[in-house]
Amino acid sequence: MERKSLEVELSMTTIGIIGAGEVGSQIARAAISQGYSIVIANSRGPETLKNLVAELGPSAHAATAADAAAAGDFAIVAVPLRVVNNMPVEELAGKIVLDTNNYMVWRDGHIPILDSGEKTVHELRQEHLPASKVAKAFTHIQAPRLLIAGRPAGAPGRLALSVSSNFPEAVELVTRLYDQFGFDTVDNSPLSESWRTSPGQPAWNRWAHQNREELTRNLGRARRRRW
Numbered sequence: 001m002e003r004k005s006l007e008v009e010l011s012m013t014t015i016g017i018i019g020a021g022e023v024g025s026q027i028a029r030a031a032i033s034q035g036y037s038i039v040i041a042n043s044r045g046p047e048t049l050k051n052l053v054a055e056l057g058p059s060a061h062a063a064t065a066a067d068a069a070a071a072g073d074f075a076i077v078a079v080p081l082r083v084v085n086n087m088p089v090e091e092l093a094g095k096i097v098l099d100t101n102n103y104m105v106w107r108d109g110h111i112p113i114l115d116s117g118e119k120t121v122h123e124l125r126q127e128h129l130p131a132s133k134v135a136k137a138f139t140h141i142q143a144p145r146l147l148i149a150g151r152p153a154g155a156p157g158r159l160a161l162s163v164s165s166n167f168p169e170a171v172e173l174v175t176r177l178y179d180q181f182g183f184d185t186v187d188n189s190p191l192s193e194s195w196r197t198s199p200g201q202p203a204w205n206r207w208a209h210q211n212r213e214e215l216t217r218n219l220g221r222a223r224r225r226r227w
């Protein structure tokens, strides 16, 4: 695509970001640097995000989670998973939703259906958001590295990130976003396979210090384990 038309397209694309912590705020910075607009939310209300939005500049707005979801052409959920859904289902319906969640028992408590291996974390998120197209994304890169570890396509040593989804169009969107942020993609779909990048697995332990071949190899080295 021509540079000019890509810029026009991006300037018209809004990402709704739910979660304004480490991951949500760094994705917001990376997205704005690539020409996106963002609407960002936390749990305490938009008035608590004044400083962040001022720092992010005119392409950023703060809102409630429901309004951020409604405003986005697609959405990013950067909020730890709860066993009872706490995301705005209706406003996210029909949209691609990138979920950055890692299940951390020490932080989230035990969720039996995940502990038993009956479902993956992101299959559960997909169940919570039945009319959305969920993709697991950005789960094995430390948030601050999003802004410093990217390289142009084809550059030696370009690193790779994985994506999992049950929807090819969601994989395509994440692949494009990763590329814009400076990363290659390894498709680890569907969501039932997404345990391969969960905490403790080789691909997760290496975080974003692996190229496409290394990440592919590490996904193959994963061994299912119960919590």
Ligand SMILES: NC(=O)c1ccc[n+]([C@@H]2O[C@H](COP(=O)([O-])OP(=O)(O)OC[C@H]3O[C@@H](n4cnc5c(N)ncnc54)[C@H](OP(=O)(O)O)[C@@H]3O)[C@@H](O)[C@H]2O)c1
Residues within 6 Å of the ligand: 018, 019, 020, 021, 022, 023, 024, 041, 042, 043, 044, 045, 065, 078, 079, 080, 081, 086, 087, 100, 101, 102, 103, 104, 138, 139, 140, 141, 142, 143, 144
């Ligand atoms: N940190 C990393 O480098 C990293 C990397 C990859 C993946 N992850 C995963 O990504 C997820 C987010 O991590 P994080 O480090 O960004 O967490 P964090 O810094 O604790 O931020 C969590 C954010 O979620 C918001 N939030 C919580 N419940 C919400 C709700 N119901 N509605 C709207 N917003 C809500 C919080 O708002 P309040 O502050 O107002 O409560 C906060 O802004 C976690 O699952 C984490 O494991 C983290």
